[in-house]
Amino acid sequence: MIAPAVAWSMIAPIVIVLGAGVVSVLVEAFVPAKARRIVQLMLAVTAIAGAGIWAMVLAVSRAGTGESAFAGHLLIDPLALFVQVAVAASALVAVFVIADRTADGEDAFTPQAAAAPGSAAEDKARAAGLVQTEVFPLVLFATGGMLAFPAAGDLLTMFVALEVVSLPLYLLTGLARRRRLLSQEASFKYFILGAFASAFFLFGTAWVYGAAGTVNFTDLIYEVTGGDPRLDPLLYAGLAMVVVGLAFKVGAAPFHMWTPDVYQGAPTPVTGFMAACTKIAAFGALVRIVYTVVAPLQWDIGPALWTVTILTMIVGTTVALTQTDVVRMLAYSAIAHAGFVLTGVVSFSSLGISGALFYLFTYGLTTVGAFGVVTLVRARDAQGNIGGEARTLERWRGLGRTSPVLASAMTLFVLAFAGIPLTGGFVGKFAVFAAAFGADAAPLAIVGIACSAVAAFAYVRLIVAMFFAEPTELSAVGVKTEGLTGVAIAISAIATVVLGVWPTPVLDFADKAALLLP
């Protein structure tokens, strides 16, 4: 057997980030503790930015064509490249939030993950001012998986990418500096449920292989349309289970239940990273499966996807209304957004793809910004000492008075989530709903419009609390940091506005990306 030809330039974005992850592990081992953080940060930023720029250059220079690398196991087509650029953009901003420290040098992560919460070892580590930088290699590995996820050319590669994304995230979830029990619990829940979902994905893959004799997307299309009809039930059930595995990752109902707990327990910078980048990458993979293998079966699997879409929008929207914890509210809102993106995905049209892709691009950047704000809004005790994050709505009262810039940024982000014009959120909603209207999926779009109108109340509650309520003694304050989060919030805010006012370049890019191999 001869080794397959590898198109190195096509897979460079993935190789760069995963390679940087490996180097990053070496940095942990060999670079002195003092210099470690800055080296890690530079490495991560350079690798992710480099990967994003490389993917963008590829997308522009290949102008709408694609190529398979690794003998069809990876498909580097415009869809994959768009998703890679979007993941890199959001990940880059998220790394800023992850790396930031408060003015007195405290980051969001536990000083010693191995120490039991509340133990003497933990106190000692805290007193010694230990700072762990393992988050950087973990983030790099997860990002590498996210870059490969939408480019997978067969179900097994996709599964490997899924696991490469997930495993570092399970760990990252458990690393919170404060409320460590909650964080560890969330990590464990995420792991169990994630493994459960992966099992469905893998089991579905096995069934598909049993029915079709292949897991390669290109070959599957022929099998789906012209295979042995007696094996159809096996094939369809298998594909449905594969879709379930991905629906778990994007947080679609009824596979969404991990989302609020994990978002709440994880260190908030990690939550921002997960909410944005994982969702973008998983949707990229979902689009690939839905538009290659499932598309010929849209009359069979379509109703199930419609059910999931409608359920996701309704659950996310209604439950978000009753939340009093800002992070949980954002988590349910993330579920609702998954439903809105699904509206574009299940409309089975190229406009649906480009609408969904644009939506993800703008949603990712806005989400990172919103969680960035949450990391800075801190509780204050009677002596005026600043503590952990203040997440209850009650404590956000009067933030507009005490930290007007933070409150204004958050207002912009939630207005974008609500789909108010001149924000990227509006153009995204416009694109997916217009696609649904244009593709005989008007009921989905109408449910979507109604849900986004209702969801606005959840957001307006936050705005009312920030601007129309008096600050109390318990009210949170903005914490001073080294400034990286501020940079991230500024980038997110600018992107949110620019994508609303002048979305043309990104929409054009997304239109061209609605072209899949094969």
Added chain:
Amino acid sequence: MTHTVALVTAATEVAAAPATGAIALMPLVVAIPLTSAAILLLAGRRSDRWGHLLGVATPIAGFAIALAGLIDMLGHPADGRSFTAVLFTWIPDSPGGLAVEAAMRIDPLSLSFVLLVTFVGALIHIYSIAYMAHDADRRRFFAYLNLFVAAMCLLVLADSFAVLFVGWEGVGLASYLLIGFWNRRTQYAVAAKKAFIANRIGDVGLLVAMGLMVANFGTLDFAGVFAEAGEASTGLATAIGLALLLAACGKSAQFPLQSWLGDAMAGPTPVSALIHAATMVTAGVYLVVRSLPIYVQAPTARLVVVIVGAITLVFGAVVGAAKDDMKKVLAASTMSQIGYMMLAAGLGPVGAAFAIMHLLTHGFFKAGLFLGAGSVMHAMGDQVDARRFGALRRAMPITWVTFMAGWLAILGVPPFAGFWSKDRIIEAAFVGDGAAPWVFGTVALLGAGMTAFYMSRLFFMVFQGKARWTDDAHPHEPSPLMTGPMIVLAVGSVALGWVLSATGFTGWLAPVIGPADHGDPVLHVPVITVATLVLVAAGVALAWRMYAARPVPVLPPPGGRLVRAARADLYQDAVNNELLVKPGGAVVTAAAATDTYVVDGAVRGVAWLAVAVGRVVRLVQNGYVRSYAATMVAGVIVLVAVVLAWRV
């Protein structure tokens, strides 16, 4: 009497030319106040000293540009007065997709509106300098006012429903910020929230209408939509028309989404004058008139528009007659007058021109009345209870005279402004076949009498009779910065109706909304005019007997059932609470409960499943993972079942 009225005269859609000359400058009308708002908000406290001056300058500049545009436009022939100015491509074209240009349409309709917004806006900005002089946040107030002017101009200048929606949300946001401007007081924040909710319901209507346009016409440009609408089926046109009406109801406080307007009076009075009387609340009327080519295809939708207008007209008048809060009376009156406009707009081309004309005259006299009310509040230490006023005519002669001009204008006494516009609407309501003209004509006619009663009641209670002031009140005229705009608006209240009629305003609008061939009312025109004036006189006389000839009690008398109902806004909040808030809350609670209990519980019922999953559970000291996983299993089973069932 012949009924050969061409009710359905298709609005002539004139091909729009690229904007040139002064008309090409119109985008600046949006850009200038927007820039100013940004500067004022970003510069912060540093601009406190000169911020209000910048804020005042921008609507004046906007008005100058609009005036130059008007002169330029008058130089073109009547059928060549439609121009577009393309700014940039907002959402690019894609195969089978939907392109949206960020473009502006400058035609007689939009230009009339821009002139109103910038002129009245400029006056109210000037007034606010003095009115808000003692507020530490005056600069921020001007920033919001500028933001509003920019958004309102964008709304009316838009060349597509998508761009219109941007302005639509923009005015909503500005209104929200301004109602809640004094956000230190809780009830103001509540009012702001209520306005937000009503507007969101309206937004759903606009979005659904836009969705239907995209699905069926493949475009959102006015030109494209209206061209396609000519061939659209009646059912489709009706659906779009009703969805647009829902949007208009939210924005214009029409039945059944009217409840927010009264509470919105909590904002500073100049805001009430500009946004909640002269401009923003009339955006719904603009939307309906602009979309006339769609309504022309949908008689049912038009009928519903007329019915909504008629109901709101009476509703506002009844509420207005019972309120003692001066600003709430004016708010109810605004609701009622917009009901007139809505009714006229729903009549189609025969009434639409008069709807816009009444919109303009109402913009003047209602803004004048609000500024007068602001002047009274300013003099009386921010009191609003008309029962504690009286005899202010001597203490505040300028306010008295300007308020009187607005009062006579809204009554429709010739030759004041309202006579020229409202009387025509009443005539138009009498045009048609069958029972409809009798019903709507009579409602419009009675509405005129009721308007006369409640406005006279307010006028007499505030300015005539004996003084019933609280002890600490020392009324005085405000500064010339406040009286100046009031005088200008009073002049408009006197003369604008006549000027518009004499200069052929309906003919000016004809290229946009079709010729306003009046048709023959079912009654002779002089009969209608005389009947209207008789009813108005009766209303004034009744108010005089009750509120000027007799002393007015300082505390409101208990009143009959209807009075009590009207004081409670005809129980609109209670109705909303029962119909919307409670079921909505129940649905949410149920959904939340379903999420935690029902799904969980139902799944637990499947014993073997629970056992199978239970093995995983023992690993964690937490019951929830079990149910999460079980939900997933249930989801998978249902999903696979659906897929396979569909196959069979």
